[in-house]
Amino acid sequence: MITLKDIAKEAGVSVMTVSRVVNMRYSEVSEENIEKINSIINRLGYVPNSSARSLSSKSSKIISIIIQGENNVLETPYNATMLGYIVQHVQECGFNAMVHFINEYSDVTKHLQSWNAEGAIFLGTFDKNILQIQENNKIPLVFTDSYSSVRQLINIGIDDYKGGVLAARHFIENGHREFAFVTLHTSVSQLIQQRLRGFKDTIENAGLSLSEEHILEPFQMEETIQRLTTLKKPVTAIFAAADNTAIELMDQLKKKGYRIPEDFSIIGFDNLPMSRYVSPQLTTISQDIMKKAHYAIDILFQHLNDPALPTQNIILDVELIKRESVLDRNTFAK
Amino acid sequence: MITLKDIAKEAGVSVMTVSRVVNMRYSEVSEENIEKINSIINRLGYVPNSSARSLSSKSSKIISIIIQGENNVLETPYNATMLGYIVQHVQECGFNAMVHFINEYSDVTKHLQSWNAEGAIFLGTFDKNILQIQENNKIPLVFTDSYSSVRQLINIGIDDYKGGVLAARHFIENGHREFAFVTLHTSVSQLIQQRLRGFKDTIENAGLSLSEEHILEPFQMEETIQRLTTLKKPVTAIFAAADNTAIELMDQLKKKGYRIPEDFSIIGFDNLPMSRYVSPQLTTISQDIMKKAHYAIDILFQHLNDPALPTQNIILDVELIKRESVLDRNTFAK
DNA sequence: CTGAAAGCGCTTACAG
DNA sequence: CTGAAAGCGCTTACAG
Incomplete structure (x- = not known):
């Protein structure tokens, strides 16, 4: 495994200078060093160690996606589709998606804290435990389809x-x-x-x-x-x-x-x-599942950027799609 | 956040003793301390920090699930079902599932190394890059549906x-x-x-x-x-x-x-x-998707436990399911 | 059975 | 613009 230290030695600078380049804080490093260090990084295929980063900076870049249920929860097309959009969007934002299927409330906190997740999105019914979950995890928590009476709640639902x-x-x-x-x-x-x-x-x-x-x-x-x-x-x-x-x-x-x-x-x-x-x-x-997923992520990141933001409960509209499974008895023989 | 140190102070022992209890190395600790420490852990709701653990022990307890594609890959029911079984099984084994949707080969190594994944399962076609991926990542890598000519390959496919x-x-x-x-x-x-x-x-x-x-x-x-x-x-x-x-x-x-x-x-x-x-x-x-998923995980863990195990390419059988979409033209009017 | 020391790879905060 | 020091929370390896 290549570390900052290896790059530093190769470049003849301190780890701090390399760290600055890796984190693209270019204004703090001389152009000459930026170039030299970047080329070494590419040549050696350096990949920053996320655990170390998470430990020292308190920023894990992990979003947990918590799905209620244990067995075959992705055989439900709704869950599969939601998860798909969410993971994709999380990645696009430069974060990592960790997926947990969960039945017991206590497991939620365990997983979230264990990895220092920066935020979480919940699929399924957690209404009875929302208060406790919020109490134990002071990070942005986005619920979906919740009917909890908790006032301070970030939720994306439908009508x-x-x-x-x-x-x-x-x-x-x-x-x-x-x-x-x-x-x-x-x-x-x-x-x-x-x-x-x-x-x-x-x-x-x-x-x-x-x-x-x-x-x-x-x-x-x-x-x-x-x-x-x-x-x-x-x-x-x-x-x-x-x-x-x-x-x-x-x-x-x-x-x-x-x-x-x-x-x-x-x-x-x-x-x-x-x-x-x-x-x-x-x-x-x-219901527009893609929209729901995107809202969920977008709001999560808004709260990540500004923890003081008020919570919001967004309700998306639904629509009747007429097809063939309903008989018109008015015109049908009586 | 509660740490080992907090527990240690509360119990009047060193962090090492607490660490031993947390890791259930009970034979190394007095019964009295086991009990005392466990009760403090429960009372304070201590959750071990996985990043720290990963950093110091080189064991992340992360299995990466790498799915080829970027857009709506879980709208394909096959992918969704496979992923569902895999995540569930990974959890049951006490590991964490990190999901990545990936198009570019280079991203594979980046994600795997960044989190120190202990193993990975691949859904989709990576045949052209298997050698490079194996070269860069010396952990158990389980491919599915691969037709790569690479000799040393862990693969679960079907006929x-x-x-x-x-x-x-x-x-x-x-x-x-x-x-x-x-x-x-x-x-x-x-x-x-x-x-x-x-x-x-x-x-x-x-x-x-x-x-x-x-x-x-x-x-x-x-x-x-x-x-x-x-x-x-x-x-x-x-x-x-x-x-x-x-x-x-x-x-x-x-x-x-x-x-x-x-x-x-x-x-x-x-x-x-x-x-x-x-x-x-x-x-x-x-094809039996559940079986395929379970084989994938089981083989992954076998290789995790014994890295010297020879690779294996397992091919599951397929079966014709006769239903209604094929006309028998032998009996049908000619 | 217990603990002090060192270190994992990084970042923060500071000094220069 | 650069770097030495300290520390994140844990484990490994060792001494007792």
């Missing part, structure tokens, strides 16, 4: 409630009167609750109803199907809390011989690329 | 050639006689070439042929469609080098009014979860 509203409205406009809401058991978070609330409120404001037994969050998709197809009041319109769920639901309903959208109309959430390729193409609520 | 063979054989058995091969322009790698070769060889061994103009790797999917539908000898069987490509191809063909599999039969590669949900369900060549 989940409006997503539910848009879905309900679209169903109602198309003549649907009996609704269901489907989510995975594992994803019972505020985020999902908001989508449900927007959906339910809109239905009720229209003088219709979404009863408890039409809200399905069982362990197995099979159980969902079973219940969905045997409800006392048959349902025609299903709002799934995520495209993933919608697509699997659609697949299994089709396998049982049901037609989409004739027997069941479905709306998803996320507008994943995949939703365009299934058949029928999935009508869904879209 | 791409066989994948091509299986696809061709399936088409031929189902009465197809005119074939095409489709890949994205960006993915012209040995990996893809092997899939093509297996496909082409099998076709030719059956006394049929795959001419140059039936091998399509244009920039835009639209151009592919255009050429595919205007070939002098009309094609009925298309082998796409990846499920991604197959699914997009299928989508666009359907939009133009072609029927799958009646007008065009299609086979993909990877067996992504998505391939089950499209309509018709995609017949594809499957």
Whole structure:
């Protein structure tokens, strides 16, 4: 391993002069030395030791990306896409991305402090522990999709409630009167609750109803199907809390011989690329994942540069993408 | 920040004794001190500083995961899934995962050396630079899907050639006689070439042929469609080098009014979860991504524990998954 | 079983 | 413009 000392000896100067050149503090070094030292650095392939730098300067250049969950969290396309944009952007800013999949709150602080991360971005639900995490880690912490009531909170979210509203409205406009809401058991978070609330409120404001037994969050998709197809009041319109769920639901309903959208109309959430390729193409609520990722990083760096900046909770808009999975019952034979 | 020194002072011992406890070298410390020190560590929430540890012990506990590409590399489900399994497994082994998206060879060494990574796993094509990378980084380096001729190489690959063979054989058995091969322009790698070769060889061994103009790797999917539908000898069987490509191809063909599999039969590669949900369900060549990821990590740690271990090139099997996107022309009206 | 000393590779803060 | 000294938080290697 080549060190500052090696370069210094070769150049006949002190390590400080080399350090200045490495850190491009050119105004503090003679042109002659800058040139000489840079050429030696290139010839020897010197790479600064980040650990040493981090230890002495208290600046690690590490951004931690903390994702809730442990198993296959990147099989969820939403997480994979977010992570992809974030890592890319972090690199472009000259920082390093360290990725942690985490279930237990205490691990968060451990990882952050262990590497002296300068900031962190959270994907998933950490609401219950946000205060403690903030308490223990005095660095910029950017949460996503949080519904925590903590006042001082940097968060990038989307208008989940409006997503539910848009879905309900679209169903109602198309003549649907009996609704269901489907989510995975594992994803019972505020985020999902908001989508449900927007959906339910809109239905009720229209003088219709979404009863408890039409809200399905069982362990197995099979159980969902079973219940969905045997409800006392048959349902025609299903709002799934995520495209993933919608697509699997659609697949299994089709396998049982049901037609989409004739027997069941479905709306998803996320507008994943995949939703365009299934058949029928999935009508869904879209969120701009790239924008969300970029905002997250940009705000993180703003706070890195100015710790006095007030926190901000940014809510991005959502949009209904009409495709083929919702039947218009107004024109359809009654 | 709490340091060893703080704990030592509180316990009335030297930092060495605390260090021994932190590193669980319990046989070297009195039971009384172990207990006292551990309770102080818990009370104060001490977290060891990994940079300091890395600097003094030359052991960083960092595994770098290097993914070729810069833009949206995790939008490719294969990459996302591999990365997910790898990060999870790395964590379970008590190491930290640092993720780098990289285009230029020189960045590899820079990142590896900068953080003193103890090992690295590569996703994507680095064949041209493997020798240089190995030369500059004397740590265990695990490549995936490499076709490099470097003899000393740790690699986990799959039998791409066989994948091509299986696809061709399936088409031929189902009465197809005119074939095409489709890949994205960006993915012209040995990996893809092997899939093509297996496909082409099998076709030719059956006394049929795959001419140059039936091998399509244009920039835009639209151009592919255009050429595919205007070939002098009309094609009925298309082998796409990846499920991604197959699914997009299928989508666009359907939009133009072609029927799958009646007008065009299609086979993909990877067996992504998505391939089950499209309509018709995609017949594809499957590879076991989880197994691949686990092998990669396991071999990495074996070499970490015993640097003298010989390198190994592990090739996993592939399998044809028959679904609905291939028409049996033997029974179909001729 | 315990600890004092030296050092990992760098930067900060200061003196000149 | 340059450099000697001290220190970041830990571990290694040694002495007792």
